[in-house]
Amino acid sequence: MTPKDSFLCDVLEYSAGAFAETSISAIAEIPLAIYLNGRKVIRLLCTGKDPEALAVGFLKSEGFLKDRNDLIEIEVEEKSRSLCVHISAHCPPFSEDAAGGSVILGSSGGAGFDKNPDPVSEINPHSDLKVSAEEILFLMRELDGRSELFRVTGGCHNAALCEPGRILIFCEDLGRHNAIDMICGKCFLEDIDTRDKLIVTTGRIGSEILVKALRIGVSVLASRSAATRLSIHLARKTGMTLIGYVRKNRLTVYNHAGRIKGIS
Numbered sequence: 201m202t203p204k205d206s207f208l209c210d211v212l213e214y215s216a217g218a219f220a221e222t223s224i225s226a227i228a229e230i231p232l233a234i235y236l237n238g239r240k241v242i243r244l245l246c247t248g249k250d251p252e253a254l255a256v257g258f259l260k261s262e263g264f265l266k267d268r269n270d271l272i273e274i275e276v277e278e279k280s281r282s283l284c285v286h287i288s289a290h291c292p293p294f295s296e297d298a299a300g301g302s303v304i305l306g307s308s309g310g311a312g313f314d315k316n317p318d319p320v321s322e323i324n325p326h327s328d329l330k331v332s333a334e335e336i337l338f339l340m341r342e343l344d345g346r347s348e349l350f351r352v353t354g355g356c357h358n359a360a361l362c363e364p365g366r367i368l369i370f371c372e373d374l375g376r377h378n379a380i381d382m383i384c385g386k387c388f389l390e391d392i393d394t395r396d397k398l399i400v401t402t403g404r405i406g407s408e409i410l411v412k413a414l415r416i417g418v419s420v421l422a423s424r425s426a427a428t429r430l431s432i433h434l435a436r437k438t439g440m441t442l443i444g445y446v447r448k449n450r451l452t453v454y455n456h457a458g459r460i461k462g463i464s
Contacts, residue, residue, distance in 0.1 A: 206352055207225070207226055209223065224353075225352045227247060227353040229245055229246075230248040231282040232244045232246050232282065233282065234255045235284065235285065236259060236289065237287075244258070244378065246374055248283060249372075250385070250386075252274050253371075253385030254285075256274065257386070257387075257388065261381055261416065262412075265291060265388065270289045272289055273286075325414060325440055326417075328396070329420060330460075332364070336451060337449065338365075339398075340400055340446040343401075346358070350372065357401070359371050359376070359379035359382075359383055360383070360400050361383050362397060362398050363398075368392075377408070384412060394418050395417050398422065402425065405425065406430070407430040419441055420440075420459055421441070421442055422446050424444075424447055435457075439457045440457065441455060441457045441459040
């Protein structure tokens with residue numbers, strides 16, 4: 201069954217030296233504008249799934265929202281070919297240069313606003329979480345198995361908030377940033393304690409992905425893909441446990457911070 205966030209598209213497929221008509225499922229791509237207290241912050245491209253969680257998570261992970269009690273109202277406006285999420289909250293006004301209303305490709309770019317007054321290097325995850333390599337490999341297999349949208353379209357990234365033995369929240373969207381922001385939003389809206397949780401994801405871990413995880417208090421971040429030099433540096437500076445290349449029976453530990461069983 202084709203998910204509602206994809207649609208059938210007639211194409212020509214080349215195989216065995218010849219073209220043939222066939223149909224494929226293409227992932228949806230919808231502009232989503234986020235407004236905070238009446239001002240446009242940004243326009244994202246997404247599948248349109250869980251717009252409230254995505255918008256709130258973006259504002260939380262970029263430092264616009266701090267406390268759940270500051271949130272006043274969320275309103276989703278559905279237009280013919282786009283979505284708008286209007287959020288009212290008690291928060292300091294943000295500068296013009298932090299709200300350029302830019303378009304961020306859901307599959308490639310993080311906003312990386314430089315308006316947060318809290319230095320990222322001073323965010324330190326406090327957690328007694330311990331996880332084994334086998335548990336991380338298991339969670340990655342579980343993550344891969346849950347994405348019907350990826351199986352149908354091949355065009356999305358996945359992320360999940362987990363305990364060592366199970367997935368608690370699963371999110372999928374056009375890009376890695378969106379999937380992480382949706383987790384941030386669900387945790388923020390549902391007041392979920394993330395200090396004893398980890399995030400597993402399919403996307404490359406750039407510094408902006410690591411910062412998003414830091415800002416919601418997650419202490420362990422693992423990906424099927426690689427980490428960048430800056431994200432490794434930040435993980436070591438802040439005490440984040442960072443793991444990459446989680447595939448089949450192997451993984452790479454960039455920084456363990458005492459949270460991985462079997463590493464002294």
